[in-house]
Amino acid sequence: MISQLSWKIGGQQGEGVESTDRIFSTALNRLGYYLYGYRHFSSRIKGGHTNNKIRISTHPIRAISDDLDILVAFDQESIDLNAKELRSGGVIVADAKFNPTIPDGIDARLFAVPITAMAEELGTSLMKNMVASGASWALLGLPLEVFNKAVEEEFGRKGAAIVEKNIEAVKRGAEFVLEQAGGPLDEFKLEPADGKQKLFMIGNEAIGLGSIAAGCRLMSAYPITPASEIMEYLIKKLPKFGGTVVQTEDEIAAVTMAIGANYAGVRTMTASAGPGLALMMEAIGLAGMTETPLVIVNTQRGGPSTGLPTKQEQSDLNAMVYGTHGEIPKIVIAPATIEDCFYDTLESFNLAEQYQVPVILMTDLQLSLGKQSCEPLDYSKIDIKRGKLVTDVPALEGQSLFKRYEFTEDGVSPRVLPGEKGGLHHVTGVEHDEVGRPSENSVNRRQMMDKRLNKLNDMYIRDAVRADAPHENPDLLIIGMGSTGGTIDQARQTLAGEGVATNHVTIRQIHPFPTKLLKPYLQNAKKVIVIENNATAQLASQIKMNAGFAEKIESLLKYDGNPFLPSDVHKACKELIKDGHVQRV
Amino acid sequence: MATFKEFRNNVKPNWCPGCGDFSIQAAIQRAAANVGLEPEQLAVVSGIGCSGRISGYINAYGFHGIHGRALPIAQGVKLANRELTVIASGGDGDGFAIGMGHTVHAIRRNLNLTYIVMDNQIYGLTKGQTSPRSAEGFKTKSTPEGSIESTLSPLEIAMSAGATFVAQSFSSDLKQLTSLIEQGIKHEGFSLINVFSPCVTFNKINTYDWFKENIVNLEQFPDYDPTNRVAAMNKIMETNGMLTGLIYQNTARKSYEDLVAGFKQEGLAKQNVKITQDEFDKLVAEFK
Numbered sequence: 001m002i003s004q005l006s007w008k009i010g011g012q013q014g015e016g017v018e019s020t021d022r023i024f025s026t027a028l029n030r031l032g033y034y035l036y037g038y039r040h041f042s043s044r045i046k047g048g049h050t051n052n053k054i055r056i057s058t059h060p061i062r063a064i065s066d067d068l069d070i071l072v073a074f075d076q077e078s079i080d081l082n083a084k085e086l087r088s089g090g091v092i093v094a095d096a097k098f099n100p101t102i103p104d105g106i107d108a109r110l111f112a113v114p115i116t117a118m119a120e121e122l123g124t125s126l127m128k129n130m131v132a133s134g135a136s137w138a139l140l141g142l143p144l145e146v147f148n149k150a151v152e153e154e155f156g157r158k159g160a161a162i163v164e165k166n167i168e169a170v171k172r173g174a175e176f177v178l179e180q181a182g183g184p185l186d187e188f189k190l191e192p193a194d195g196k197q198k199l200f201m202i203g204n205e206a207i208g209l210g211s212i213a214a215g216c217r218l219m220s221a222y223p224i225t226p227a228s229e230i231m232e233y234l235i236k237k238l239p240k241f242g243g244t245v246v247q248t249e250d251e252i253a254a255v256t257m258a259i260g261a262n263y264a265g266v267r268t269m270t271a272s273a274g275p276g277l278a279l280m281m282e283a284i285g286l287a288g289m290t291e292t293p294l295v296i297v298n299t300q301r302g303g304p305s306t307g308l309p310t311k312q313e314q315s316d317l318n319a320m321v322y323g324t325h326g327e328i329p330k331i332v333i334a335p336a337t338i339e340d341c342f343y344d345t346l347e348s349f350n351l352a353e354q355y356q357v358p359v360i361l362m363t364d365l366q367l368s369l370g371k372q373s374c375e376p377l378d379y380s381k382i383d384i385k386r387g388k389l390v391t392d393v394p395a396l397e398g399q400s401l402f403k404r405y406e407f408t409e410d411g412v413s414p415r416v417l418p419g420e421k422g423g424l425h426h427v428t429g430v431e432h433d434e435v436g437r438p439s440e441n442s443v444n445r446r447q448m449m450d451k452r453l454n455k456l457n458d459m460y461i462r463d464a465v466r467a468d469a470p471h472e473n474p475d476l477l478i479i480g481m482g483s484t485g486g487t488i489d490q491a492r493q494t495l496a497g498e499g500v501a502t503n504h505v506t507i508r509q510i511h512p513f514p515t516k517l518l519k520p521y522l523q524n525a526k527k528v529i530v531i532e533n534n535a536t537a538q539l540a541s542q543i544k545m546n547a548g549f550a551e552k553i554e555s556l557l558k559y560d561g562n563p564f565l566p567s568d569v570h571k572a573c574k575e576l577i578k579d580g581h582v583q584r585v
Numbered sequence: 586m587a588t589f590k591e592f593r594n595n596v597k598p599n600w601c602p603g604c605g606d607f608s609i610q611a612a613i614q615r616a617a618a619n620v621g622l623e624p625e626q627l628a629v630v631s632g633i634g635c636s637g638r639i640s641g642y643i644n645a646y647g648f649h650g651i652h653g654r655a656l657p658i659a660q661g662v663k664l665a666n667r668e669l670t671v672i673a674s675g676g677d678g679d680g681f682a683i684g685m686g687h688t689v690h691a692i693r694r695n696l697n698l699t700y701i702v703m704d705n706q707i708y709g710l711t712k713g714q715t716s717p718r719s720a721e722g723f724k725t726k727s728t729p730e731g732s733i734e735s736t737l738s739p740l741e742i743a744m745s746a747g748a749t750f751v752a753q754s755f756s757s758d759l760k761q762l763t764s765l766i767e768q769g770i771k772h773e774g775f776s777l778i779n780v781f782s783p784c785v786t787f788n789k790i791n792t793y794d795w796f797k798e799n800i801v802n803l804e805q806f807p808d809y810d811p812t813n814r815v816a817a818m819n820k821i822m823e824t825n826g827m828l829t830g831l832i833y834q835n836t837a838r839k840s841y842e843d844l845v846a847g848f849k850q851e852g853l854a855k856q857n858v859k860i861t862q863d864e865f866d867k868l869v870a871e872f873k
Contacts (some may be wrong), residue, residue, distance in 0.1 A: 217853055218661075427649065
């Protein structure tokens, strides 16, 4: 019995790859397995090769695997492109219709199942995904009832007849392949899972859920890959909570509408990716200058310009840290797990109001779109903190105004919402005095700049620097951010087996940089490797600039559009230990 | 009840003496009092430019944003608290050049707010460059040989974008302007009021006298029906956009707020947003 395996389905975009994957993984989730998904897709709707890979495990995993056990292929291209990932003795389940062949040099077993023919027999070739998934499910020897339940849920709204036909398709695919194989394959027999059902979701959904829990009731956004799922989730849910999503004419409208709504008292967010973030820059400065709370989600994808819009990258770091003209306080938070996506969203909304600053919640494509198991989310952690928001303020005397920008010890001023009788004040992106009136007075200017810029002194988010540091003086300290943590941990296991002692630090507070918290880990390590999906070592630069230790910091960079594989990380770490430096992936 | 004096503050505008914007400021203050508002019930959101300073010159909640973005900010304010009266304001550069995309879409969206454009056909704060509203041949610092681009007609654009309230006025006609702003505030949807506001410093062509000679007041046409869309469009074209008064109003179309599913009358900002354990469990159950 094995504790984990990898399954992939490939075909033309629009051919049912997504739905097959959805049903297959939902059924596995019901059985309590830990799952981690990866979507390979292109910036087009129909046609073009696409594939979804799921890693299935009895224990928590947060990385795609280097290899593959089972490949389900709707066309020869899917075999040709993906067979090289198959481990020796792996299995291909393919449609007999295209006379599938195994490429030279690949040691795999091929089951040619009349997928299209069986589906057509049942009335429509649309059901070929059910035949295919039924066949691959059967090879694993997993209970068919659980699978059928997932099918029922997928097609239930289309009526009992459709459900029945799909279940029949699953059955035929299963029976055919079992007969060919002589029963389920022993080498793919998974140990039973713990039976505890996890949540199964993408990062964008966790962010959407987190925002509702955080009291966010408005979202203004412009569609973009890979952020759109957040607005799509919220437009389904927010009306039930009295709120709504506005699809704006562009990202500038999205962010400024969010600023207006936050100013008027509703927690409002926007979400985008690099191109949209670039358009929001001036407005981020407005939020900083007017001390208006604001939450922006940036789901990073391949840049620059349109770049690789459906591929993994972590290259907006500098844009998020430095973006906007002039100098403002700003918080940039990088969730590293699916659970973080939820809890960090809660925290982002609190921080935005407590410090009256823009907060950027940065994910990357793999974290935003990779569907994965999520531990139960804790309702008791929902605690809406609105900072110095005041109500029922005393009436104003004569022509006086409320001191919305009052100088205070911590730099955060009391905030009132429009509508409050005693709260009249002015808000402007022009430098202003304590009541918000424009002022060019140089003394006031210095005081106001200091007030704003010192607000975030010693501000640390939950787990600003998350460390798994079992060694006092590790051979290697591996530093990453975002979705790469699981991959790093898997490489570390291999390294540990080879006698290399590693510590792992995930930087979750990207800005203001948590120098004080990070330094001890850098100090104690013999060598440091910073792993990031970009070409210019943006995270490593932040570390060197803020914390020093440049002489012992090396980088592993990957910017070909694909997430790191555990083997990438392992190889680079070995090289670093052996040669003292790292080749780029 | 507040009088227009309560909407005044002690800030001296940095507009040039004789600027048309002073009258618009006064008209907003009067209209706000006339419709029975208290200062705290009014939010004035403005863009950047000479006219953008208006939000600081009215005793109400004021938000002076960034260039061209008064409308999305104002829409955010309104969505967050529909109980507030929201006026967005700015110049012709703000609304019809850098912010034109937002203007068209704010009109389409039809939130219940009033947009007052202080149209002086020139860029004043940057000291005299051409605007989308400048006439062809108009010589400015940026068009020394005269503007070679056609003049934008905001009224026609508003009509074609599905506007539910389109009006135009002249800053010298305080009575008409005040009345139009009152009507705009009362209109249940987006109201566009374009106001000719002469720039006495940089625009020596479109002067007070020039406007007086060229304006056509709709009061001259007793049979004019502002609910007739075709007639409105014709009248705009016939007068080359130089007409003043209420040009078009459609009261049948509901405001955005009234069309959003589940949107309550109570301002969203006042509602309790903490979800219950039961609501949370239901949301989470979808991911099992």
